[in-house]
Amino acid sequence: MADLVERLQAALADRYRIERELGSGGMATVYLAEDLKLNRQVALKVLRPELAAALGPERFVQEIDIAAKLTHPHILPLHDCGEAESFLYYVMPYVEGESLRDKLSKEGEQPVGDTVRILRDVVDALTEAHAHGVVHRDIKPENILLRGRHALVMDFGVAKAVSEATGRQQLTTEGIALGTPAYMSPEQAAADKHIDHRAEFYAVGALAYELLAGRPPFAGTTPQEVLAAHVTQAAEPVTKYRETVPPGLAQLVMRCLEKKPADRWQSAE
Known part of the structure; x- marks a missing residue:
């Protein structure tokens, strides 16, 4: 690991100085x-070497460049991306705060008011992206940063680049998840190539369910079990786990979780 960081630092020495690792996930280390050049702290995300090799720099940079054009108060902007000595990387502002995953891990279910506020920020960000033809494909608590009372969605472009450039079978074999099972729509779970914004509404529904119930709508002992549940099982009403969820909010969440895209909300309006 130390050798990898040294190689990365040498490759990026003209522009960035690496200070420390912040975390690591299925697709990248940050x-x-x-x-x-600009005398500021940034979050530098580097794709896992096996993923970078499968993806290739052209497709990666193309998708990141498209996502980098998104500007919105609830989208974490992208500053830079590129290839250096076989490393594929992208750069974002360094934000003092915590991820929504960190908050859920510490606190469990969230107050209704906080849940609505977070969801509104996330949906506003997705609406802006969808208006520009960008679908995130990996909405999950780990990709939502909390700064004060605001939520920021990050990692636009990355999951799409991965899913379009490589086969799901290959990535599963290599231990890399395209999307996260707990939040994947049935069409993603079934490896449907025609994914649109309605898959994001399903992910938002799964996210909202966890915020309100303290657990995702489906669970299993393996990722495959969870994916199968998204395709074949109806989610229990969120009010089964938290009776005090307002009826209107519960209805909104459960409609997001409809199996067929045509039965979900068609827009955020």
């Missing part, structure tokens, strides 16, 4: 770094 580092706190200093942008030497």
Whole structure:
């Protein structure tokens, strides 16, 4: 690991100085770094080597460049991306705060008011992206940053680049998830190539369910069991786990979780 960081630092030495690792996930490792040109701290995300090899720089940079054009108060912007000595990386602002996953892990179910506020921010961000033809494909608590009372959605472009450039079978074999099972729509779970914005509404529904119930709508002992449940099982009403959820909010969440895209909300309006 130390050797990999040294190689990465040498490759990016003209522009970034790596300070420390902030975390690691299924697709990338994120580092706190200093942008030497603009004298600011940034979050530098580096794709896992096996994923970078499967993906290739052209497709990666193309999708990141499209996502980088998104500007919205609830979208974490992208500053830079590229290839250096076989590393594929992208750069975002470093935000002091915590991920929604961190908050859920510490606190469990969230107050209704906080849930609605977070969901509104996320949906506003997705609406802006959808208006520009960008579908995130991996909405989950880990990709939502909380800064004060605001939520920021990050990692636009990355999951789409991965899913379009490589086969799901290959990535599963390599241990890389395209999307996260707990939040994947039935069409994603079934490896449907025609994914649109309605898959995002399903993910938002799964996210809302967990915020309100303290658990996702489906669980299993393996990722495959969870994916199968998304396709074949109806979610229990969120009010089964929290009776005090307002009826209108519960109805909204459960409609997001309809199996057929045509039965879900068709827009955020």
